[in-house]
Amino acid sequence: MKRTIIYTLAAGFVILSASCSKFLDERSTTKLDESQVYSDVNxxxxxxxGIYANWKSxxxxxxxxxxxxxxxxxQQGAFQMKSDPAKGGLDRYDGNLNSTLNHIANQWNIRWPVVNEAAKIVKGLGSGTVTPGSREAKLLGEASFVRGFLDFQLAMYWGEIPIRDLSRETELGFRRQPLKDVWTFIIADLQRAADNCPKTNDPGRATSGAAWAILGKAYMSAPVSTGLRDFSKAATCFEKMMGDYSLVPYKDLWDYSKINTPESILEFQFSPASPNNNKLQFQxxxxxxxxxxxxxxYYSGYDKIVPTHYAYSSVDSGGIWEAGDQRRQESIRYDFTYYGETPTLDPINWEDLGSDYDExxxxxxxxxxxRTDKHTDNKINNMWNSGKNIPVLRLADIKLCYAECLNELNRGGDAVNVVNEVRTRAWGGVLPDDKKWQGLSxxxxxxAIMDERMRELFAEDWRxxxxxxxxKFVEFVKARNKWTKQSGSIQDFxxxxxxxxxxxxxNGDIKPSDQNTGYN
Structure with missing residues (x-):
């Protein structure tokens, strides 16, 4: 009997030990460390x-x-310039554009959490072997795309930026890194995205086509000083994806009933109902x-931004628009008559803007x-709920980028032909002979391509x-932005x-001495 008890206790100990071992091997469902989270595909x-939601916001x-x-x-509307002098520095380029301007701090701050979260995914999925075409590879590609895209923007807007490569965090810290290193990192991210993103994806998510497109833009945009600007590589990137998309009538791009058209490479998905509205029309x-x-x-608002005179005027009035270009009426509102009644400035004369009224x-x-108008059946009745999709990348943009590359590669004839494809769409499918580009040095x-890009991409956040x-930044802004021209303050920095x-x-790794030249 004593022997039986001993055997039973021993067996129980073995079972208990095995059970404890199994328990210790299992993951906690309430507390997971980052290595567990970012290596689990679900x-x-x-x-x-969450990254996509925060990015589109x-x-x-x-x-x-x-x-x-x-x-x-x-440029900003006149009343906005008067009522918020600090933000006015964004157009005047005066002393209000400094390191304490909250509007600029916010632009920096809203991007980095998205970059950091994407960096965690890249580290978690990229630390081991990833099978091409697998779900892990797809997710790795998408995270690399988002980080690469946002780093692209951050580097264009601020120059040297921190590199959020978590596998080298001890080495890199949170310091601003040399431009060549930053752009090498961006290009590597976008190449990984192009290699791993799926060819098709849910609307609003990255595809290989989107990755090739932004990679091409990166090769075009990398500062010459880095040695990474390469129009040949950019053109090759564009050639890999352009055939998968097609131009649609220009008005279809802004028709909320025709979202994610065959021209769309990537667009953010919105709807006219909170919390998925974009609120742009309110502004x-x-x-x-x-x-x-x-x-x-539905076209009420608060004049936070308005087109410059150059952007809304015809060629014979010192602007960009040519007779017959259908993009003009789709891009810019000239007539404010509403159901037969034309508004006046009388209700807002208290603003006392003198000759600057631009409402x-x-x-x-x-x-x-x-859909937000009081005359629809939606009963929304407030332009704050505007919810059209917002284009991020589309084919016409890439065609014009491709044409730039061809011109830089001394293929001017081919470049002109590509631009004329875009312009033909702008004239409804038949481009008049006098509107065809030809024989340009x-x-x-x-x-010419800078004007064409403004006509095609007005207010799409690429300018x-x-x-x-x-x-051309200082030259063109100083000449064409009303407030910049008035202040005369803009400088190269x-x-x-x-x-x-x-x-x-x-951030202990970025000191006042690391500030961009010219600012304090």
Whole structure:
């Protein structure tokens, strides 16, 4: 009997030991460390959905317009300039554009959490062997795409930035890194994305086509000083993906009933209902219209941004628009008549803007959403709920980029042909002979393509980057932005923004001495 008890106790100990061992091997369902989270594809998928949601929120409300301000395409409305002098520095390029400006700090701050979360996924999935075509590879590609895209923007806007490669965090810290290292990192991320993202994906998520497109833009935009600018490689990237997309009638791009068209490479998905609305119309519509007709008019708003004179005027009036170009009426609102009644400035004369009233001058039209109007059956009745999708990458943009590359590669004839494809669409499918580009020198093409990109991509958040990468930022903004021209303060160092003061206070690796030249 004693022997039986001993055997039983021994057996129980073995079972208990095995049970404890199994228990210790199991993952806690309430507390997971990062190595567990970012190597588990189901948890990564959840994280990635959050990344996309936070990324698209960058393009909503007023914060979605900040990087459009202060260009030769878009400037702040007159009342906004008067009522918020600090933010006015974004167009005046005066002393208000400094490291303490909250609007710039916010643009820095809203991007880095998304970059850091994507970096965790890249480290978690990339630390082992990833099978090409697997779910892990797809998720790795998407995380690399988001990090690469946002780093691309951050580097264009601020120059040297920290590199968030968590496998080298001890080495890199949170310091700003040399431009060559930053752009090498961006290109590597986007190449990984191109190699691993799926060819098709859910709307609003990255594909290999989107990755090749932004990789091509990176090769075009990398500062010459890095030695990484390469128009041949950029053209090759574009050639790998352009055939998978096709141009559609220009008006279809802004028709909320025709989302994610065959031209769309990537667009952020919105709808006219909170919390998935983008709120853009609330910011870009007319104060005069709002005062006259109320929030229920779908093109009411508060004039946070308006087109520059150059961006809304015809060629014979010193602007960009040629007779017959259908993009003009789709991009810019000129007529504010609403159901037979025309608003006046009378309700807002208290603003006392003198000759600067611009509430009934041309406005941005692309993001107007009639579904919010009081005359629809939706009963939304407030332009704050505007919810059109926002294009991030589309084929016409890439075709024009490709044409630039061909011109730089001394293939001017081919470059002109590609531009004429885009222009043919702009004239409804038949491009008049006098509107066809032909016989342009390389330098003449460089000048003309900048106007063409403004016509095609007005208010799509590419102008600042286009101006910076082509070296035309100060020249064009000073000549065409009303507020910049009046102040006369813009200087070469304004091509990039100041590092936020809060970042230098909270990040021990970035000191005041690391500030971009010209700022304090």
């Amino acid at each position: 948890l990564v998928e959840t994280s990635l959905k 960058i393009r909503t409300d007023e914060q979605g317009l900040i990087m459009m301000m202060g260009t030769d395409e878009i 870009i519509g007319s104060r005069a219209v709002q005062a006259f007709f109320g929030d229920g008019c 009934l001058l041309p406005h941005v039209k692309k993001y107007e959403d009639f 390389q330098d003449a093409f460089r000048t 600042r980057i286009d101006l910076i990468r082509t070296g 304004n091509t990039v923004f100041p590092i936020p003061d809060t970042e230098m206070k909270l």
